[in-house]
Amino acid sequence: xxxxxxxxxxxxxxxxxxxxxxxxxxxxxxxxxxxxxxxxxxxxxxxxxxxxxxxxxxxxxxxxxxxxxxxxxxxxxxxxxxxxxxxxxxxxxxxxxxxxxxxxxxxxxxxxxxxxxxxxxxxxxxxxxxxxxxxxxxxxxxxxxxxxxxxxxxxxxxxxxxxxxxxxxxxxxxxxxxxxxxxxxxxxxxxxxxxxxxxxxxxxxxxxxxxxxxxxxxxxxxxxxxxxxxxxxxxxxxxxxxxxxxxxxxxxxxxxxxxxxxxxxxxxxxxxxxxxxxxxxxxxxxxxxxxxxxxxxxxxxxxxxxxxxxxxxxxxxxxxxxxxxxxxxxxxxxxxxxxxxxxx
Numbered sequence: 001x002x003x004x005x006x007x008x009x010x011x012x013x014x015x016x017x018x019x020x021x022x023x024x025x026x027x028x029x030x031x032x033x034x035x036x037x038x039x040x041x042x043x044x045x046x047x048x049x050x051x052x053x054x055x056x057x058x059x060x061x062x063x064x065x066x067x068x069x070x071x072x073x074x075x076x077x078x079x080x081x082x083x084x085x086x087x088x089x090x091x092x093x094x095x096x097x098x099x100x101x102x103x104x105x106x107x108x109x110x111x112x113x114x115x116x117x118x119x120x121x122x123x124x125x126x127x128x129x130x131x132x133x134x135x136x137x138x139x140x141x142x143x144x145x146x147x148x149x150x151x152x153x154x155x156x157x158x159x160x161x162x163x164x165x166x167x168x169x170x171x172x173x174x175x176x177x178x179x180x181x182x183x184x185x186x187x188x189x190x191x192x193x194x195x196x197x198x199x200x201x202x203x204x205x206x207x208x209x210x211x212x213x214x215x216x217x218x219x220x221x222x223x224x225x226x227x228x229x230x231x232x233x234x235x236x237x238x239x240x241x242x243x244x245x246x247x248x249x250x251x252x253x254x255x256x257x258x259x260x261x262x263x264x265x266x267x268x269x270x271x272x273x274x275x276x277x278x279x280x281x282x283x284x285x286x287x288x289x290x291x292x293x294x295x296x297x298x299x300x301x302x303x304x305x306x307x308x309x310x311x312x313x314x315x316x317x318x319x320x321x322x323x324x325x326x327x328x329x330x331x332x333x334x335x336x337x338x339x340x341x342x343x344x
Contacts (some may be wrong), residue, residue, distance in 0.1 A: 005215060006242035008267060013053050014238055016215065018207045020054055023198050027058055030196075031140070031170050038196050039163060042184075043174040045200035046319040046333070048235030048268040051174035052144050054200070058172060059142050069094065069132060070140045075147055079155035083141065084124040091128055097135050098128075122158065129167045138168040146175040148182035156189045177318040178275075199319070202232025202332070212241065216248060229257070231334040239263045257335070265339045272320070272333075273340050280311055281343075287321075288337050291328045 007014035027041050045051045062068040071086045073079055091097050132139055141159075146152060162169045175183070184192045205227050213223035226244065230236040243256050243263070273281070286297045298308055312329060315321035320336075323329045331337060 004242055004245045006238045006245060008235075008238055008242065008263070010048075010052060013056060016211060016238075016241060017053070018203045018211065018234075018237065019057070020050065020200070020203075023054060023200075024057055024061075027172070027198070028061060031062070031138075036170070038194075039169065040159075040171045040192070040195040041173075042180055042192070042195055042197045043172070043200065044177055044180045044197055045174075046268075047176070047271055048233065049200045049319065050203070050234035051200060053234070054198075055142055055144060055172055055174050059140060062140050067136065068138050068140060070142065073141060073143045075143050075145050075152070077151075079143070079151045080121045080125070080158060083155075084121040084128075087125060087128050087139070091131065094132075094135065094137065097131050097137070129162065129169065133168055138170060140170045140172060143171070143173045145179075146173045146183060147179055148186065152183060153186060153188060156183065156186075156192060160189075160191050176275075181317075200234075203230075203234055203237060205232055208232065208237055212244070215241070216244060218248075229260075229334055231332065233332075233334055235268055236260075236264065236334045239267070261335055261339050264335060269333075269336060269339050270343075273343050277311075279307075280315060281340075283308070283311055283315070284320075284331070284337065284340060287329060287331050288341075290330045291325065292330065294327050294329060297329070 003015075005014075005016040007016075023043075030037055030041070031039070043051045043054055059070050059072070063070045069087070069090045071083060071090055073082050073086065129139070159169065159171060173180075180197070183189060184195075186192075208227040208230060209220070209223045212218065212226050213220055216223070218226075226240060230240055240256075240260055243259050247256050247259070276284070282301055283297060286292065286300050294305075294308065294312075297303070298305060301308075312321060312323060316323055320332055321329055322332045
């Protein structure tokens with residue numbers, strides 16, 4: 001049996017992948033400009049929407065360019081300390097970038113230059129940035145699924161200083177809407193409000209249809225039906241593809257959809273549901289079709305239009321709700337109502 005071309009591994013580019021060419025090219029072009037318009041990009045989207053894969057695609061492209069040094073940081077770690085160590089490790093691999101005597105101590109952050117030793121991670125990083133700048137290297141720092149905490153606040157504040165000092169540093173971060181919003185609106189980090197933001201939209205339905213049609217050797221009509229079931233949601237494209245590869249010839253579609261619902265629930269929907277407020281959940285429970293009248297929701301929940309608008313705006317910005325027609329709303333995620341309707 002041939003290997004299943006679909007994968008549910010988060011963050012890793014799967015064998016069968018639909019590229020976001022426009023977003024990828026926009027960020028790469030901006031970073032590669034001689035005088036970059038922006039040295040920071042924020043990628044925002046729901047869980048399973050492909051944020052990490054997009055970031056990974058960009059970082060891999062720049063890793064292959066010898067003028068770039070790419071450093072991946074863990075959002076849950078001590079960001080500045082982590083950067084000092086990881087940047088040093090990356091710089092060691094660049095010929096003649098570090099002078100003899102440059103060495104980072106194993107026990108904590110300490111950079112030895114001759115007889116001088118600093119015990120400050122900022123000094124460590126500044127020395128490494130100076131060395132990189134002299135060799136005309138650019139440095140991309142990536143942080144996946146950022147959170148708004150003290151470590152992030154300190155890192156972002158220091159990154160602003162590096163930009164003022166004209167260091168060749170670039171930052172690419174991914175995160176949920178609420179986390180990106182909290183970071184951008186921190187009173188000490190308002191410079192991030194000016195940073196371009198890429199909000200991930202659904203994948204191309206045409207590309208999903210074409211890939212399903214070619215891989216499964218099915219009719220265009222069948223491929224369209226499968227594509228519509230995903231609603232362009234990146235995780236759903238992989239999950240449904242994986243299941244159809246395994247069961248498409250031995251199981252009817254309702255059975256496959258049952259397994260599809262289980263994957264959606266286990267991998268992403270439970271986490272999304274748990275992040276919602278009680279009022280947001282009540283609204284979701286009222287949206288049982290692709291287009292539901294707002295008036296009907298207000299009547300069922302005995303909710304005022306003003307109160308509903310507040311919740312609707314938040315759900316739309318987070319990517320969970322669509323409101324393309326005046327007076328109507330719908331869910332952006334495939335089978336979200338069917339999967340969550342029995343959740344409390």
